[in-house]
Amino acid sequence: MGLPRRHTLIGSAAIAAAAALPAAAQAPAPAPAPAQAPGYYRFRVGGWLVTMVHDGFFRRPLEGFVRNAPLAEVQALMAEHFQPTDHIQVPFTVTFAQRGEVLAVFDAGNGVTPAGATAGRMIANMAAAGIDPARVTHVIHSHFHGDHINGLLNAEGGAAFPNAQVLVPAPEWAWWTDEGNQSRTPEGQRPTFANVARRFAPYQGRVTPFTPGAEVIAGIASLPAHGHTPGHTVLRLHDGAEQLLFLGDLTNRPEAMMRRPEWQIIFDFDGDAAAATRRRILEMAASERVRVSGYHFPFPANGFVAREGNGFRFVPAEWSSVV
Amino acid sequence: MGLPRRHTLIGSAAIAAAAALPAAAQAPAPAPAPAQAPGYYRFRVGGWLVTMVHDGFFRRPLEGFVRNAPLAEVQALMAEHFQPTDHIQVPFTVTFAQRGEVLAVFDAGNGVTPAGATAGRMIANMAAAGIDPARVTHVIHSHFHGDHINGLLNAEGGAAFPNAQVLVPAPEWAWWTDEGNQSRTPEGQRPTFANVARRFAPYQGRVTPFTPGAEVIAGIASLPAHGHTPGHTVLRLHDGAEQLLFLGDLTNRPEAMMRRPEWQIIFDFDGDAAAATRRRILEMAASERVRVSGYHFPFPANGFVAREGNGFRFVPAEWSSVV
Secondary structure, eight states: OOSOOGGGOOOOTTTOOTTSOOHHHHSOOOOOOOOOOOSEEEEEETTEEEEEEEEEEEEEESTTTBSSSOHHHHHHHHHHTTOOSSEEEEEEEEEEEEETTEEEEESOOOOSOOTTOSBOOHHHHHHHHTOOGGGOOEEEOSOOOHHHHGGGBOTTSSBSSTTOEEEEEHHHHHHHTOGGGGGGSOGGGTHHHHHHHHHHGGGTTOEEEEOTTSEEETTEEEEEOTTSSTTOEEEEEEETTEEEEEOTTSSSSHHHHTTOTTOOBTTOSSHHHHHHHHHHHHHHHHHHTOEEEOTTSSTTOEEEEEEETTEEEEEEOOOOSOO | OOSOOGGGOOOOTTTOOTTSOOHHHHSOOOOOOOOOOOSEEEEEETTEEEEEEEEEEEEEESTTTBSSSOHHHHHHHHHHTTOOSSEEEEEEEEEEEEETTEEEEESOOOOSOOTTOSBOOHHHHHHHTTOOGGGOOEEEOSOOOHHHHGGGBOTTSSBSSTTOEEEEEHHHHHHHTOGGGGGGSOGGGTHHHHHHHHHHGGGTTOEEEEOTTSEEETTEEEEEOTTSSTTOEEEEEEETTEEEEEOTTSSSSHHHHTTOTTOOBTTOSSHHHHHHHHHHHHHHHHHHTOEEEOTTSSTTOEEEEEEETTEEEEEEOOOOSOO
């Protein structure tokens, strides 16, 4: 159409001039292409420039996701947050931190995915953000689940970050590089042993374990946070009083796991330990009002933890056009 | 640096190979430019393609912003949402809706602003989103405050949307085009009379008032929502069961005005009416669980209204890489 039809308008006679057709009515415009905005977002933490890079999402049935709560209870909480109740959409967002000559990335994304996959957007979004994988100096891992390490490989099976040191939590490395732990690992997680061997292979001689609790590199500390996996680790980017806690998989979607930190999910290695760790670190984040990012938080995955009821709530930080 | 120093690492002796300098350590990478991602976001409402376009923000002191609550109470609520307590940052996000040959925009942004201004990003963000102002077929106004109409003019003072019909709430048009209403208008809002004359001047013969409550054009309805201004109007984009309520300035920042719908702000024309209208329409939005956008919501200003306590809470919708 291009012009409102007379009968749909109830106009003030003094002003309306529906006869004056605008040029657009004669030459209808082609529709703009429905491309989504690139999935990155920047902010500063002291002297660090942080770039959150979206890696898409995956979906799985909501049923079976939480192991220790009835489905109806999980559905009710998701509905309260206007989330779907038949499936859960799990987003991926990767945290990059740059200062001086250091360009660190916390976890490596899903990497190369089949055509049509909803995950695996990180490479394109890094390009949009002007981040060249060859310039990454450090890949620092929270843990070794596939969605966090698969992106170590490029399409040719080589190192996606050809010039990076890879820094890994020592207990995580120790567990998944020892096949003797297979029998003590939940069956669903056993493919991780082979996947770890494959994904780290091109980085031989460049993988350095660190002890959770240690300063990993100057300005990036670590906190032990095991449970979700044997060596799951939280990272703390800091510069003076400014800091950002990268929570990794301390929670999956915060709408569920911050509100109900005692919930254990299908991907937890040790559900009881995961829940205890979750509450301990969320308590700290809420008390200190510290900025947090999380791998499965809604993009741009940048915000704060507030107390609510017997649990917590994720409060997204302001989106600002100014970095 | 580029490589973690030995003394900052507590490595497993079996793996660490700190002597193997990665290439990046020899040739430090230049820092990526700290450009922010373009401020637009797309989603669908039935057959409508919606693009939210950010227009930056402005700041004013928090003191004096809410007229009928003590500053300390306002500060406490803002702090609860991890917002500043010395000033309020008011973002601007403009809603575009496109279907077939119609490309409508709800309000017109701040337009051309002085160099260095934090508002006035819409033109650049429209370009990033591939939206040509010449292709806009309809500018539909919620009300006539400057941040909503100034963008009607381009840098030369001509029509920024050269081919658009301009559709305006009849009571808003009637009020601000009659200088006889000056004395019945709060002093701070009196410059609006001259500004309306100036901003609509290039659109002579293309301005069409509509009665709030009417279908404005096919698929875009309106709801009377006066109080914030004499003719403030909410717009309802719809296609079958799918809909989006564009709330305009029904609330300013939702962290304040959804939680405390009875609060009246310095920009309200009739604070009592604004508060009553606010509660009525938020009740409807919460009951119907309808998607909403708002001019001063945090970008991308797309979400839902949930009940909380004696008020409401804004729940941002999922950010999705898939449109």
